[in-house]
Amino acid sequence: MGSRLKTKPPAPPPVRVILSGGFLQIFGLGVIIMGDSGIGKSESALELVSRGHRFISDDVVDVARPSAGRLVGKAPALSRYFMEIRGLGIINIREIFGTRAICRQSQVDLVIRLKKWHRGDEYDRLGLEFPEDFEILGVQVPQLILPVAPGRTIALLIEVACKVHLLRKKGYHASHEIVKKLDRALA
Numbered sequence: 545m546g547s548r549l550k551t552k553p554p555a556p557p558p559v560r561v562i563l564s565g566g567f568l569q570i571f572g573l574g575v576i577i578m579g580d581s582g583i584g585k586s587e588s589a590l591e592l593v594s595r596g597h598r599f600i601s602d603d604v605v606d607v608a609r610p611s612a613g614r615l616v617g618k619a620p621a622l623s624r625y626f627m628e629i630r631g632l633g634i635i636n637i638r639e640i641f642g643t644r645a646i647c648r649q650s651q652v653d654l655v656i657r658l659k660k661w662h663r664g665d666e667y668d669r670l671g672l673e674f675p676e677d678f679e680i681l682g683v684q685v686p687q688l689i690l691p692v693a694p695g696r697t698i699a700l701l702i703e704v705a706c707k708v709h710l711l712r713k714k715g716y717h718a719s720h721e722i723v724k725k726l727d728r729a730l731a
Contacts, residue, residue, distance in 0.1 A: 618648060
């Protein structure tokens, strides 16, 4: 009887999903910006790129899970470097802003969901409540929800949301600090 070589079965390919949204690197965080069509995702991304942040993808994000608990996002090859802006059409971010304004891929660290502000809706004004994480390929990603209304500077709010997220990761919560101050003042 001849000996049989046992071969290892091929490793399964990394799990992938296509998400609707923009993807940028902001203060070193990979941030997916989601929201309804026409809410201002691309315009906000364009403003963020003009402020020095790095563009990865517009409208469609190709997200893979190369290992447990880790997500990496990039643009599909066909639309890499391109963005659609109503009134301007398709623009090439690399050609307009240069190679420093782009990034091929990034780890996914945060989801920011832009939501149309409606009078009468309840919004957390103190930061005491945290929205549920956003699940991508079985991985929980921190999520922040930003109400959008005319006159709000969305790009600035996204930058501040990223800074707030970075501070929370370090254990600092402004809302907890103000509650402690109020408790001391009332005691």
